[in-house]
Amino acid sequence: MTWKIYIPDGEQDILAEECYMKRTMENAMNAVFRHCGFREIATPSVEFFDSFSGQRDIIPEENMIKFVDEQGRILVLKPDLTVPCARVAATKLKDCRPLRLCYCQNTFRSKKDRYLDLKEITQAGCEIIGIDGPAADAEIIATAIKTLKAAGLTAFTVEIGQVNYFKGLMNDTDLPFCEKDRLRHLIEKKDFLGLEKQVTALGIDGDLKTALIELPALYGGTEILTKISGYHLTGKAKAAVENLVAVVDILKKAGYEQYLAIDLGMVSALSYYTGMIFQGFVSGYGTPILSGGRYDHLVEKFGAPDCATGFSVNVNFIMDILKTNGIPEAFREEDHR
Amino acid sequence: MKVLNVALAKGRLADISMEFFEKSGIHCPDFNDPKRKLILTDEKNRLRFFLGKPSDIPTFVEYGAADIGIAGKDTLLEEERDLYEVLDLGFGSCKICVAGPAEQKSTWKNKHRKKVATKYPHIAEKYFREEKKERVEIIKINGSVELAPLTGLADVIVDIVESGATLAANGLIVYEDVIDHISARMVVNKVSMKTKNEMILQLINDFKNEVQRRNL
Structure with missing residues (x-):
């Protein structure tokens, strides 16, 4: 058997029409990044495994394509672009704060993504390093919305959550980690009845019981925030809601309300994200096309603790949507229109 | 008006699921037609049912080909798809x-x-x-x-x-x-949960009431 006319599993050739669409779309997104004050960097395709290890929530070890260099060190094909940004921000650019970086490069995983069956995915995204607070979070979300518009999408929703709401509610209990994680899983799966049973079985009652059981249903328009602002909350959970209210307020004033939705039941990747989180989706497409949030503990891994917030867009997913819904004129080759 | 696409596992699971839909005011006369087409619609054309192999139901729902599905917990555990698993329907235990x-x-x-x-x-x-x-x-x-x-x-x-x-x-x-x-579960596509929110929440609520009524 000779393999020379085939390409490996999870890879693809992108032919002229699509390639033109991809390139022009990437340029349009990049123009938005630049316009919003982000400067592009390019990081290597091959990095040390050590840079990406310990981020189980977002990049499980077994999903990285690894090999060994001549000195026996483990290398990976980069599975993600935020981690290299954090590394550069904490090392070569440690004296530049605040820092606004953007990128558009390919990432590699050893497992194919379930949607397009690809191991190699192009991601475009932005990171703000060194600014805490709702203004930076709102800036990142606004940039994400502008990016999706520039990519030719019209009907999309950006859904915002806050991991500290759940973390705060959990602080009020003395449950062991495994029980907290079980509750998290039930909320994440929106298993309404299962959650209610489990909360009751754990002997949680009063306001906390009500708040937990309601959590998977706390999604919808921004009016959800008005509702929970009226709750009697303390500490971390209270701060989480205040943060979200402030972020949404800034975005509303900037005229983005039509794109916004809220979901406080988004409770995945809790050890990676430290505040506001968000996802972008298009009706009729079964998986998010964009994800992001605040991650204040990643940069410190590279020796210079600092807060950070960012997002990345899955370029291949957007191409898939445009191919189905119609490629915008601007992304079509003139002589082949 | 948006149509809600529902994936059902052919066989007993679909039969009992249809009882739940009936309780929710959704009638699908074609369901009892022995010809058994693979795609059926209810009388008011608000729902479209797909009848698939049990182990394929989570796949239809994850990819968004169906907005919701009713599948056994066994296939959900085996497939480990990225879905909302909103309700334990109790039957098929x-x-x-x-x-x-x-x-x-x-x-x-x-x-x-x-x-x-x-x-x-x-x-x-x-x-x-x-x-x-x-x-x-x-x-x-x-x-x-x-x-x-x-x-x-x-x-x-x-x-x-x-x-x-x-x-x-x-x-x-x-x-x-x-x-x-192990029992039958209602699963929902993560994006549909938000984009067809009202119809789905109504169904979850009706099904939840029916589960509780059956357990009494």
């Missing part, structure tokens, strides 16, 4: 167990590198790795799993057990439980 020949119950544990035949290779591998801390040889079988230990193909099986009658008829007994509560 059974367990997943390790079973084998009655006379080997006391000795099978000492066997090195056990051979396990199953329709659920993922569940079986995960159970032995995570709970028993051992690697086993998994042999994927598509039906009549009980044959495997009887013919020497495997030492034990990992399979669904309802009454235990099929096991008993073949001289097999349950060695241990892998998952003690």
Whole structure:
């Protein structure tokens, strides 16, 4: 058997029409990044495994394509672009704060993504390093919305959550980690009845019981925030809601309300994200096309603790949507229109 | 008006699911038509039903081809799809167990590198790795799993057990439980949950009431 006319599993050739669409779309997104004050960097395709290890929530070890260099060190094909940004921000650019970086490069995983069956995915995204607070979070979300518009999408929703709401509610209990994680899983799966049973079985009652059981249903328009602002909350959970209210307020004033939705039941990747989180989706497409949030503990891994917030867009997913819904004129080759 | 696409597992699960839809005021006269088309719509054309193989239901829903689905917990555990699993409907109740020949119950544990035949290779591998801390040889079988230990193909099986009658008829007994509560679940595509929110929440609510009514 000779393999020379085939390409490996999870890879693809992108032919002229699509390639033109991809390139022009990437340029349009990049123009938005630049316009919003982000400067592009390019990081290597091959990095040390050590840079990406310990981020189980977002990049499980077994999903990285690894090999060994001549000195026996483990290398990976980069599975993600935020981690290299954090590394550069904490090392070569440690004296530049605040820092606004953007990128558009390919990432590699050893497992194919379930949607397009690809191991190699192009991601475009932005990171703000060194600014805490709702203004930076709102800036990142606004940039994400502008990016999706520039990519030719019209009907999309950006859904915002806050991991500290759940973390705060959990602080009020003395449950062991495994029980907290079980509750998290039930909320994440929106298993309404299962959650209610489990909360009751754990002997949680009063306001906390009500708040937990309601959590998977706390999604919808921004009016959800008005509702929970009226709750009697303390500490971390209270701060989480205040943060979200402030972020949404800034975005509303900037005229983005039509794109916004809220979901406080988004409770995945809790050890990676430290505040506001968000996802972008298009009706009729079964998986998010964009994800992001605040991650204040990643940069410190590279020796210079600092807060950070960012997002990345899955370029291949957007191409898939445009191919189905119609490629915008601007992304079509003139002589082949 | 948006149409809600519903994936149902052909067979008994679909029959009982349809009772739940009836309670929710959704009538689908074509469902009882013996010709059994694979796509059916309700009278008011608000819902479109797809009848698929049980193990394919989570796939239809994850990819958004269907907005919601009703599938057994066994297939959800085997497929591990990225979905909202909103409701335990209670019916189709059974367990997943390790079973084998009655006379080997006391000795099978000492066997090195056990051979396990199953329709659920993922569940079986995960159970032995995570709970028993051992690697086993998994042999994927598509039906009549009980044959495997009887013919020497495997030492034990990992399979669904309802009454235990099929096991008993073949001289097999349950060695241990892998998952003690399997039943039908309502699953929802993560994006549809938001974009067809009202229709889906209404269904979840109606189904929840019906579950509670049946449990009384």
